[in-house]
Structures are given as C-alpha cells and as structure tokens.
Amino acid sequence: MAVVAQAQPNIALIKYWGKRDHSLNLPAVSSLSITLQSLWTRMSIDFNDELTEDTLQVNDRGAPAMLARVSHCLDLVAGADRRRASVVSHSNFPIGAGLASSASAFAALVVAADEEVGGIRNRLELARLAGAASGSAARSLYGGFAELIAGEEQIDVRTVCEASDWPLEVIVAITADGPKPLGSGDAMIRSESTSPFYSSWLERQDDDLKVARAALLSRDFAQLAAVAEHNCLKMHSVMWSSRPPVVYWNSATLSCMETIRALQAEGRAVFFTIDAGPQVKAVCLPGDADAVAVALQQTAGVIDTMRSALGAGARLVDPA
Numbered sequence: 426m427a428v429v430a431q432a433q434p435n436i437a438l439i440k441y442w443g444k445r446d447h448s449l450n451l452p453a454v455s456s457l458s459i460t461l462q463s464l465w466t467r468m469s470i471d472f473n474d475e476l477t478e479d480t481l482q483v484n485d486r487g488a489p490a491m492l493a494r495v496s497h498c499l500d501l502v503a504g505a506d507r508r509r510a511s512v513v514s515h516s517n518f519p520i521g522a523g524l525a526s527s528a529s530a531f532a533a534l535v536v537a538a539d540e541e542v543g544g545i546r547n548r549l550e551l552a553r554l555a556g557a558a559s560g561s562a563a564r565s566l567y568g569g570f571a572e573l574i575a576g577e578e579q580i581d582v583r584t585v586c587e588a589s590d591w592p593l594e595v596i597v598a599i600t601a602d603g604p605k606p607l608g609s610g611d612a613m614i615r616s617e618s619t620s621p622f623y624s625s626w627l628e629r630q631d632d633d634l635k636v637a638r639a640a641l642l643s644r645d646f647a648q649l650a651a652v653a654e655h656n657c658l659k660m661h662s663v664m665w666s667s668r669p670p671v672v673y674w675n676s677a678t679l680s681c682m683e684t685i686r687a688l689q690a691e692g693r694a695v696f697f698t699i700d701a702g703p704q705v706k707a708v709c710l711p712g713d714a715d716a717v718a719v720a721l722q723q724t725a726g727v728i729d730t731m732r733s734a735l736g737a738g739a740r741l742v743d744p745a
Contacts, residue, residue, distance in 0.1 A: 427471040428540045432532035432739035435460045435564040436706050438653040439637050440660040443613050450557050452575045454630040457637050458564045462736025468533035469513040476509035483514045498558040502538040531558040532565035532739040552582045568737035588735035594714040597731040598705040598721045600677035609701040612671045619668040626663050650696035657698045673702050677726025681705035684724045
C-alpha cells in the first residue's frame, strides 16, 4: 500500500541564494522562512517488486524531466539497492513558478520514503536529506518560522517560533502561471560567477538574520517588514546584476509592489517578499488580510490570489 505525506511550501523572509558546495547542495547563506498552511503538495510512494524502474506522475501527468532528481532522493533515503517506486504528486498551486513547489515536493517525498523503510530518521535527518535534493526543502520539514543554518559540511534547521505564536497571514499574488524561464539552480550558478554584488550578499546575510530574528522574537512587525523587504531586494539585485541578467519579475510584479506601498501608506501592516519567480507574497497581520487580498486581486495583471495562514511542517497523511 502506498504511503502518503504532505508538505507545504515555505516562503523565505531572509533569503537563500547561492551554494557553498554544489555537489552536496549546501546553501551559501543561512535563511529564515515561514511555512504556509493552505498551499500543499502530497506525495504518494509505493515501492513495488514488480517495477523495473521508477515512475513519476505530477498532477496526473508524466514528469520525465523531474524523475532523475526524485530517484536520486529516493536513493538517499532508501538506499541505491531499494525496490523501484511508483511516485504520484499533487499540488494545489502552480509548480515551477517561484512558489517553492520543489521545497514542498521533496519535503513530502523524504517523509513518505522514510516511512516506507521503517520511519527510522528524526526530523533534522529528514531535513538534511530533503535539502540535498532542493536547498529550501529542508525548511518545509518545519512549521511556523524556521531558520536554516548553513554550515561548512551540513545544515541545521530549527523552529524559531510556532505558527500559533505569531499568526501572520500571507496573500500570494499570481502574476504568471507558467514555469519560470530559468531554474533557480542554474540562476544561482550564474549569480555566483558573474554578479559583482554576490560577495557583498554573502557578507551581509548574518546581519539581516540577526535583525529578523530579533523582530520575530519581539513580535515587531515593522522591523521584520523592513529587513525582509531589504533582503528580498538585495537578492534580486544580485540576480539583475548577473550576466546575462536574471529577471523573473513582470509588469504585474511591479504593480503588486506599488499596491503594497499604497497599503502601507494607509497604515496597513503588510510587506512584500518575492522569491525566484514573478509571484508576490504579501505578509500581513490578520486584521489587514482582507484589505490586502482585495487590493492585490484588483491589481492590474494579477491572475489570481491565494490566501494562507502559517502552518505545520511535513507529515504523513491518510491515503485519499
């Protein structure tokens, strides 16, 4: 019988961009993220003696381009001599579009695969395996506010604050529904090798983390907003200054940022963050979430909006 796990995407407030070690997929900088509740990926795995090779379906379609990464991740969890697996993935949000779909997918994958081989690993061990497949996936093992600490040889991840301790809300503005033109991994390599700002990005990351951590622990929304927006814009400055430049934004991305600036001028507690894609995430206090959702839905170029509270980390779920 298949084992099913669910994980939510996480949105980095203090970003991860660049790798310390590409062979081990170790991030170059530490990061701080929030795990969403309403967006999810469910991974079903069935190890089967009758299969001669792994199979993968994503949202009811074959996904041969992703199969090698999935198979490698299964090898890390279950061993290279494992039985072949039938893997079925479903997400309720656009994938490959800058919404951390790979993070939720690989977080769910390692939880389900580990259960298939006896459930022998703790959460941190699973996070390290997920991170080896997708750098940000390690954070989706944890709920609420998670900090990933980039070490020389391996990562550490911890929950800084539970979702219930500071129940922020996130409005996601979908400004494009297709896959992004350049994957994050290739874009990072380009930035590392060509951006004149990359070394400064590495040097200043710890400062941003300290400010964000302090804001989180003191529930200082204004301070968190300021450092999160600053860190986001620095990351995209590294991308834009790469050769050739990596520009994921579109006109609707900029329009959403203008909408959020207008909301801030009205006194709304909201700030933006944007990952490696064109989608805008508006983080806000619950009392302002309705107004933020309406304003973003009415912004020119926005295809749709999705609203989410903060949620739990990756976990097993009952098969549908």
